[in-house]
Structure formats: C-alpha cells, structure tokens
Amino acid sequence: MSPVLLSVAIVVASGLTLWLMGRNLICPCGHVSIWYSPGDPEPSSQSLFDWYTPSHIIHGILFFGALWLVARRMPMGWRLVIALAVECAWEVIENTPWVIERYRNATVSVDYNGDSVINSTCDILAMILGFALARRLPVWASVAIVIGFEVLTTWLIRDGLALNILMLLWPLPSVVEWQAGV
Known part of the structure; x- marks a missing residue:
C-alpha cells in the first residue's frame, strides 16, 4: 500500500473510531x-478550528523533527504515515472518558466534553500542516513558529x-489558579 493511501486510511479509521466511541x-x-473562541455560545472543541489548533501544528513540527532525528533515511511519505498514526492515536485517546475526566478534574477545562469528529479531523489536518511547514522551512523558522x-x-x-502536557501529567494548583484568572 502506498503511503498516501495508508495515510487516508488512518485518518478515516480515526474518524470512524471516534464516531463509534460516541x-x-x-x-x-x-x-x-x-472557529471557536472562549465565550462563544457553542461548546468548545466542536468547530473546525479553535485556540488548540496551533498545538496540533506544533505536533506536526515536533513529529517532523523527531522523525528527522531517528528515521532520516526513511522516505518522507512513510515518516508522515508514522506522524499521522501517532496524531490519530492521540485524538482517539484524548476523547476517551478517562482523558476527558482528567481534563475536567486536573485543568481549568471543567466544561470539556471532548472533540467532535470534525474538530479532531481538522486537528489532524493541522498536524499535517505543521509537518509540511517543518519540511519546507529552515529550522529556525520552525522553532520560531513553535515558540x-x-x-x-x-x-x-x-x-x-x-501547559496542556504539564497539567495532564502533573497538575499544579497554582497553574489552575493562574489559568482561571484567580
């Protein structure tokens, strides 16, 4: 199977898995x-893009960099397949009841209900954009985008x-207070 067909299959499988998860x-x-922005009447993570879209672009840049370090000789299409598999796996894991509850209990996102399938798919596309940018841009530009x-x-x-990673792995009450504006 070609990397392009496998990439499409991975994205479709992740969307189908999310839908089957409810x-x-x-x-x-x-x-x-x-676009969703805090304060909008609709729930977060249900629209095409939101303030977490940049983090998915960063995922793509980081995946490109990591795969450049460990799989430099692998054809680019197969590196993208690996990045897609990781990103799609995260989108599925992120929408499990355990992770949704973790966000609610350990972060300031007490109203988080998970992503819609369309939002997760756009997050995956944002990762592909980050991967493509990192492939084309000089390293300093990729670092500048991340920062x-x-x-x-x-x-x-x-x-x-x-902050998202920190709060999922090691929640700090002082960070929750700062994020809540306390």
Whole structure:
C-alpha cells in the first residue's frame, strides 16, 4: 500500500473510531462553525478550528523533527504515515472518558466534553500542516513558529501545548489558579 493511501486510511479509521466511541460528527448545536473562541455560545472543541489548533501544528513540527532525528533515511511519505498514526492515536485517546475526566478534574477545562469528529479531523489536518511547514522551512523558522504559538496561546487563553502536557501529567494548583484568572 502506498503511503498516501495508508495515510487516508488512518485518518478515516480515526474518524470512524471516534464516531463509534460516541463522539458527535459535528457540534450538537446542529451547525458547523469555522472557529471557536472562549465565550462563544457553542461548546468548545466542536468547530473546525479553535485556540488548540496551533498545538496540533506544533505536533506536526515536533513529529517532523523527531522523525528527522531517528528515521532520516526513511522516505518522507512513510515518516508522515508514522506522524499521522501517532496524531490519530492521540485524538482517539484524548476523547476517551478517562482523558476527558482528567481534563475536567486536573485543568481549568471543567466544561470539556471532548472533540467532535470534525474538530479532531481538522486537528489532524493541522498536524499535517505543521509537518509540511517543518519540511519546507529552515529550522529556525520552525522553532520560531513553535515558540510564537506557545507564547500567543499562553497570553490569549492561558494555555498551550506545554501547559496542556504539564497539567495532564502533573497538575499544579497554582497553574489552575493562574489559568482561571484567580
């Protein structure tokens, strides 16, 4: 099987798995929004993109860098297949009851209900974008994108990839208070 066909199969399988897990295909509100921002009336992680989209672009950049280090001789298409498999696995794991409850209990995201299938699919596409950017851009530009997105999301929503990982693995009450604006 070609890397392109396998990539498409992985993305379709992850969407199907999420749907079979009971995730909504689109927002339960009945329409598809392009963007979600805190304060919008619809639930978070149900629209195409949100403030966590940059973290998925960062995933792609990091996956590209990691695979460049450990699988440099592997054809690019197969490296993308590996990155997609990891990203799709995370999207499925992220939407399990255990992780959803972990977000609710250990982070400031007390209203988090998981992602819609369309949001997860767009997160996967954002990872592909990050992977493609890292492939084309000089290393310094990829590093600048990662730092820029982390600073931007930390400043605007008091969250980002680094804080998200920290709070899932080692929740700190002081960070929860800061994220809540206390």
